[in-house]
Amino acid sequence: MHAGYVAKRLGVFVLILWLAATLNFFLPRLSGMDPVRQKLLAQAQLGGYVQTGIEAMVKEYDQRFGLNKPLWRQYVAYLADVSRLDFNYSIANYPRTVNEMIAEAIPWTVGLLGMTTLLSFAIGTFLGALLAWPKAPRWMQWLMPPLWALHAIPFFLFGLLLMYALAFRFGLFPMFGGYSAGAFPGLTLEFVTDVLAHAILPALSIVCVATGGWALGMRGMMVTTQGEDYVIFAEAKGLKSLTIFLRYCVRNAILPQTTALALALGQILSGAVLVEVIFGYPGIGTVLFLAIRENDHFLIQGIVFMVIVALGLATLLLDLIYPLLDPRITYKKA
Amino acid sequence: MGDAPAPPRIAPRASPPGRLGAVVRYGRRNLSLVVGIVLLLALALFVGLGQVFVDTAKARPLSAPALQPPSFEYPFGTDRQGRDLLATMVAGTPLTLRIGFIAGFLGVGIGAILAFVAAYYRGAADVVIRGIADIGLTVPGLLVLIIIAVSIKEGLTVDQMAVIVASLAWLNPTRTIRAQVLTLRERSYVEVARLSGMSGPEIIVKELMPNLLPYLGATLVNAVSNAILASIGLEVLGLGPIESPTLGMTLYWVNYNAALINGWWWWWTAPIAIILAVFLGLFFLTVGLDEIANPRLRRSV
Numbered sequence: 035m036h037a038g039y040v041a042k043r044l045g046v047f048v049l050i051l052w053l054a055a056t057l058n059f060f061l062p063r064l065s066g067m068d069p070v071r072q073k074l075l076a077q078a079q080l081g082g083y084v085q086t087g088i089e090a091m092v093k094e095y096d097q098r099f100g101l102n103k104p105l106w107r108q109y110v111a112y113l114a115d116v117s118r119l120d121f122n123y124s125i126a127n128y129p130r131t132v133n134e135m136i137a138e139a140i141p142w143t144v145g146l147l148g149m150t151t152l153l154s155f156a157i158g159t160f161l162g163a164l165l166a167w168p169k170a171p172r173w174m175q176w177l178m179p180p181l182w183a184l185h186a187i188p189f190f191l192f193g194l195l196l197m198y199a200l201a202f203r204f205g206l207f208p209m210f211g212g213y214s215a216g217a218f219p220g221l222t223l224e225f226v227t228d229v230l231a232h233a234i235l236p237a238l239s240i241v242c243v244a245t246g247g248w249a250l251g252m253r254g255m256m257v258t259t260q261g262e263d264y265v266i267f268a269e270a271k272g273l274k275s276l277t278i279f280l281r282y283c284v285r286n287a288i289l290p291q292t293t294a295l296a297l298a299l300g301q302i303l304s305g306a307v308l309v310e311v312i313f314g315y316p317g318i319g320t321v322l323f324l325a326i327r328e329n330d331h332f333l334i335q336g337i338v339f340m341v342i343v344a345l346g347l348a349t350l351l352l353d354l355i356y357p358l359l360d361p362r363i364t365y366k367k368a
Numbered sequence: 369m370g371d372a373p374a375p376p377r378i379a380p381r382a383s384p385p386g387r388l389g390a391v392v393r394y395g396r397r398n399l400s401l402v403v404g405i406v407l408l409l410a411l412a413l414f415v416g417l418g419q420v421f422v423d424t425a426k427a428r429p430l431s432a433p434a435l436q437p438p439s440f441e442y443p444f445g446t447d448r449q450g451r452d453l454l455a456t457m458v459a460g461t462p463l464t465l466r467i468g469f470i471a472g473f474l475g476v477g478i479g480a481i482l483a484f485v486a487a488y489y490r491g492a493a494d495v496v497i498r499g500i501a502d503i504g505l506t507v508p509g510l511l512v513l514i515i516i517a518v519s520i521k522e523g524l525t526v527d528q529m530a531v532i533v534a535s536l537a538w539l540n541p542t543r544t545i546r547a548q549v550l551t552l553r554e555r556s557y558v559e560v561a562r563l564s565g566m567s568g569p570e571i572i573v574k575e576l577m578p579n580l581l582p583y584l585g586a587t588l589v590n591a592v593s594n595a596i597l598a599s600i601g602l603e604v605l606g607l608g609p610i611e612s613p614t615l616g617m618t619l620y621w622v623n624y625n626a627a628l629i630n631g632w633w634w635w636w637t638a639p640i641a642i643i644l645a646v647f648l649g650l651f652f653l654t655v656g657l658d659e660i661a662n663p664r665l666r667r668s669v
Contacts, residue, residue: 304510
C-alpha cells in the first residue's frame, strides 16, 4: 500500500475531527447568546445537593469561555479540551462526566449496530447475488417488491410496527429497554438471555429494512458484471455456470458493496439512533435523546463528537482494507 | 449466462389506441412510476378534500375530548392533549411535505450549481467541492443537524426547520449530479458548442442542463424524501417545531406519551400510514423517473 495514500487518508480523518469540533464550538455561539452558559446558570439556580459543583462549573466555564476573552482564545481552549477528549461534566447529571455516560452507553450501541450491520450486509449481499442468478428458483423474484418497499421505510417506523405486532399484541418479546427492570447485570445465563431477548426487536427492525438496500445494490452490480466481456468469454470456454457465478460475477460485484458500506455507515447510525429512542434501548441514541430533553449541551456535544470520531475511524479502516480486497487498486500515482 | 435468455415479458397485446393508449402502454412498462404517482395523488386528494371538509383549527390541543377512539364524530380519534387527529393529519401532512420540498429544492438547487461548476470547470474548484461533499457524506447527517437545531432550539418554525435540513441536503445531489456531468461533458455536442464559441455558463444552461433534466428530477424526488426523513428524525427527538402539528411532531407526542404501550392504537396508525405512503410514493416515483432518465438501466423485475 502506498504510504502517501495512507497519509492522505489520515489527513482527511483529522480534518473531519477538526470540522466537527469547530461546528460544536461555533454553532451554539452563532445566535449571539451562549445557550451553554444559560443552561448552566439555570441549573445552578435549581439548587440541590450538587449546587456547589454546578456553581464551580459556571465559574470555570466563565473563566475559560467567558465573553471577556477574545473568541479565538475561547476557541483554542475548546480545541485543547476536545483533543484530550475532555467534554466536561454532564450538566443534567452533574457529578457524572460526559465520558462516563458515553462509556456506559457505547457497548449497547456497538453491539446492536455491529451485529445488525454485519447481518444485513451479509444477508443482503447473498440475497442480491441469488436474485441475479439465472438458475435461482422462480419464486425468488417475488422477494423483490417487498424488499424494495421495506428499503424505502425508515428503520424506526418499521420498529414501531414490529413493536406493536410482536411485543404488544402477541407478547413474544419485551417491549422496552435493554434488560428487564430489576434484573441483576452480570455474566449469568439468565441476564444474557434477557439482554438478547430485548435486543431482538430493535435489531430486527434495522436488519429487515437494511437488508433490502444491500440486496438491491448487489443485484444491480451483478447484472452489470454479468454483461462484462470476461463473463461471456468464460461462458464460451464452457465453464460451469456455478463457477462463473461465484468466481467471475459475485467476486467482482462484491467490491463496490464494500465501498458502499463505508459510505452508508453514517446513515445507518442516524437511523439506529431513532430506533434506540423508540425502544428505549440504553445506547448512545437514548442518552442523546435524554440530553436533548434536558438541554444538556456538554453531553450532546460530547456524544456527537465521539460518534463522528468512531465513524471516521470505521470509514478509515474500511478504506485501508479495501486495497487488500481488490488487488487492482494500488493507490499509486498513475 | 449459460441459459437461453428469458422470453420477453411484455407480449404484444391489444392496447387501446390513441394518446391515452400510449400513456397506458408506457405505464405498463414503468409500473413503479404509476405506483408512485397513484400513492402521491391519493395523499394530495386526502389533504385537498380535508382542507375543504375538515376544520383544521381542531388540530390545536384542547379542541376535542382527550383520547377518544375513532368514532363517527372523530374518524381518526383524538390524542391525549385533545387534538382531533383527522384535523391534525390534514393540517400536518402539507407542513411535513413543505419542509421536504423547501429543503429538497434548496438542496438540489445548490447541489446542481456546485456540481456543474465542479464538473465543467474541473481544477481547484472541483477538488474543493468534491472534497467537501465526500467528507460531509461520511459524517452522520442527523447528528450534525441535531447540533444545529439545539443551538437555535427556541421557537423553531416549520420554515426554519426546512432551512436547517437543507443545510446538509445539498451534499448528496452535488456528488451524484457531478458524476453525471462528468460523463456528459466529454460528448461531442459539448465539444462542438465549445468550439463554436459558447461560453461556459451558456454551455451549462443550454447544452448540459436540458440533457440532465430527467436525472435532476429523480435527484430532486430523492432529496425531498431524504429531507422529510431528516426532519421527522429531528422531530421525533424533540427538536422540531413544537407548536406545529407536523407528522413528525405527532410521532414525538406518541412516543412522549407512550401511546403504544397504553394501547391508544389510533394515535399512531394514521401518522404512520401517511408517512409510509409519503416514503413509498416518493421512492417509487424516483425509481420510475430513473427509468425515464436512463432507460438502458431497465430492471427486469
